[in-house]
Structure formats: C-alpha cells, structure tokens
Amino acid sequence: MPFRPVRPHSIAAAWSRRLGWFALMLALMSLVLHRIGMLDMPNAIAAILLAAFIAVFVLGLSMIGFFMLWHIGAKGGHASFSGMVMALLILIPVGLAASRFVMLPRIHDISTDIANPPEWLEEPEIKLSWMPRSDGSDPAKRRLQAGAYAQITGRRYEGAIDRVLVAVQAVAQEKKWTPVANVGVEALVDGLEPNAAGSAAQAGAVASNGEADPARAPLPAPRPDIENQPLAPLPxxxxxxxxxKTLILGIPLDILIRLSEEEETTFVDMRASTRDGDHDLGLNASVIRTFLRDLDIRLLGIAGG
Structure with missing residues (x-):
C-alpha cells in the first residue's frame, strides 16, 4: 500500500485571504462612501490608513504561507497568493501617495502669483479635523512652492480681456466646475451674446404662414444719440x-482665476487649494497646469510668456 503523506493546512495562509478581503472592502467602501458624500475626507483617509496597516499584516501572513508551502508542503498556496494580491492592491496606491507626501513640499494652496496671489471672493469652508492644517498664504509656504513648482506661472495673451474671459469660462464649463462667485464678469460678457429678447420679438412679428404680420410688427425706436453719450469703460x-471634486477620489478643490488687462494683452493668474489637510500631494499644481494647457490650446496663437 503506497504511503500518502497528509499535508498540513497553513493557518497563516487562510487568515491572509480572510483579512485581505476585509482590508480591501474597507478601503473600497471608504472611497465609495466619501465619493457619494456620506463620509468626510479625513475619516475616509483614516479608514484607508487602517486598511493599509491591515494589508501589511496580510502581506506578512501570505509570506509565511509561501514559506510553509515551500518547506513542509503545507496547503494554502492559493490563499497566500490571494491575500498577497489584495494587500498589494491597497499598499501600492498608499505607497505612491506616501512617496509624494515625502518628496513634495507640505503645502495645500498653490498660486501662479507668489508675490500677490488673488484673494478668495468667498472663503472656502474649512472643517477642523484630526488632520493638521496651516496657513496656506504664509510666505514660507510660498517659497516652498517656488522651489517645487517653478513651472507654475501665469499666462499672457495678446488679446482683449473679454475674448480671454470667454475662453476661460468655456474651459471651466468643459471641466464641469461649479461657479461660486465672480467680479467684473457681467460687464465684460454683456453684449457678447445675441439678444434673445430681440430675436423673440422679431420671430413674433412673423405669422404662422411665413408672411409678416403688420399688426405685430415692432415699432421703430428713435436712433440713440451715441455721439454725445460717453461710453462706459470696460473693467x-x-x-x-x-x-x-477630483474624478475618482472626490477630493474637494477651490479654484480662483484672475484676469488682468495690461494695454493690449491679458494676464491670467490662478489659485487652487484643497480643503482638508496640510498636503495636497501635488494635486493643485496638476489642476493649474492642466487648465492653463487647455486654455493655451483654445487661445492658440495668442499665448505669450
């Protein structure tokens, strides 16, 4: 009768798969609940950090399972592999974020104009949490930005401010940014779009058969004396x-855009800030860089330094 050794079961491998599922579900549920607005950002980060801590333990258990499989042939290879994969799904993104936390300066407010950043029209709502937060307008923080993001500068365009404003609004609308407040916009966009009321009045003067209706025709108005009336200067x-909010993680961002007309050119400055924590992991710089790149494409041919 042939001898068939009984292979022992690896308890470490079994627990690596169980805890791996728990850690992965904890991280995913934290992201989902934060994305739909049921969990604040600081609490979501705390849950993800807890999941990462469990994932480190899971990775150790899976290594023990592989060791026992190699030396004594214990069952649990599939369980160890599953636990290792689930642990890495958590640890790799957390490790990338940790590397940016260490390598990039600890700032949460970025501006293309370090000396005179634009002021918020409405102060962002900041909620206190366990995550520390410093003053983003501190000159020391601005110096850190100058060293880390030297390429984040404003744009000068050879064009009138109203033309650049229309392009800025178009890019912001494409990115589905929510308007909060504005200053000087109404006076600039007034008259750029066709008068809907006048078009409706002209359409009403036409009968249903396509012929003009004299009874509904608009009355002529006296010609305004524009020669003797001073024109109001545009701002x-x-x-x-x-x-x-960011697409995947749902991190809230506040963005401010300033347009300044200088002779025949328009200068565009931006400011971006995250609401939670003292480190943006380079997110604000990426938002400004992407927006200005898209604005350069839309205003292709009139961008300057």
Missing amino acids: AFALLQYQT
Missing part, C-alpha cells in the same frame, strides 16, 4: 471662483 480685471 480691466475679472475674478472667477469655482469649486470642483
């Missing part, structure tokens, strides 16, 4: 404030 600046 030489505009401020637009938006708020948005």
Whole structure:
C-alpha cells in the first residue's frame, strides 16, 4: 500500500485571504462612501490608513504561507497568493501617495502669483479635523512652492480681456466646475451674446404662414444719440471662483482665476487649494497646469510668456 503523506493546512495562509478581503472592502467602501458624500475626507483617509496597516499584516501572513508551502508542503498556496494580491492592491496606491507626501513640499494652496496671489471672493469652508492644517498664504509656504513648482506661472495673451474671459469660462464649463462667485464678469460678457429678447420679438412679428404680420410688427425706436453719450469703460480685471471634486477620489478643490488687462494683452493668474489637510500631494499644481494647457490650446496663437 503506497504511503500518502497528509499535508498540513497553513493557518497563516487562510487568515491572509480572510483579512485581505476585509482590508480591501474597507478601503473600497471608504472611497465609495466619501465619493457619494456620506463620509468626510479625513475619516475616509483614516479608514484607508487602517486598511493599509491591515494589508501589511496580510502581506506578512501570505509570506509565511509561501514559506510553509515551500518547506513542509503545507496547503494554502492559493490563499497566500490571494491575500498577497489584495494587500498589494491597497499598499501600492498608499505607497505612491506616501512617496509624494515625502518628496513634495507640505503645502495645500498653490498660486501662479507668489508675490500677490488673488484673494478668495468667498472663503472656502474649512472643517477642523484630526488632520493638521496651516496657513496656506504664509510666505514660507510660498517659497516652498517656488522651489517645487517653478513651472507654475501665469499666462499672457495678446488679446482683449473679454475674448480671454470667454475662453476661460468655456474651459471651466468643459471641466464641469461649479461657479461660486465672480467680479467684473457681467460687464465684460454683456453684449457678447445675441439678444434673445430681440430675436423673440422679431420671430413674433412673423405669422404662422411665413408672411409678416403688420399688426405685430415692432415699432421703430428713435436712433440713440451715441455721439454725445460717453461710453462706459470696460473693467480691466475679472475674478472667477469655482469649486470642483477630483474624478475618482472626490477630493474637494477651490479654484480662483484672475484676469488682468495690461494695454493690449491679458494676464491670467490662478489659485487652487484643497480643503482638508496640510498636503495636497501635488494635486493643485496638476489642476493649474492642466487648465492653463487647455486654455493655451483654445487661445492658440495668442499665448505669450
């Protein structure tokens, strides 16, 4: 009768798979609940950090399972592999975020104008939490930004401010940013779009058969004396404030855009800030860089340094 050794079961491998599922579900549920607004960002980060701590323990258990499989042939290879994969699904993104936390400066407020950043029209709502937060407008923080994000600078365009404003609003609308407040925008966009009321009045003067109806025709108005009336000067600046969230993680951002007309050019400055914590992990710089790149494409041919 052939001898068939009984292979022992690896308890470490079994627990690595169980705890791996728990850690992965904890991280995913934290992200989902935060994305739909049921969990605040600091609490979601705390849950993800707890999941990462469990994932480190799961990775150790899976290594023990592989060791026992190699030396004594214990069952649990599939369980160890499953636990290792689930642990890495958590630890790799957390490790990338940790590397950016260490390598990038600890700032949460970025501006293209370090010396004179644009002021918020409406102060962002900041809720106190366990995550520390410092003053983003501190000159020391601005110096850190100058060293880490030297390429984040404003844009000068060879064009009138109203033309640049329309492009800025179009790019912001494409990105689905939510307008919060603005200054000087109404006076600049007034007259750029066709008068809907006048178009409706002209349409009403036409009968259903396509012929003009004399009874509904608009009455002629006297020609305004524009030669003797002074023209109101257009504002030489505009401020637009938006708020948005990142696509996957749902991190809230506040964005401010300042347009300044200088002779025949328009200068565009931006400011972006996260609401939670003291470190944006480079997110604000990426938002500004992407927006200015899209604005350069829309205003192709009139961008300057």
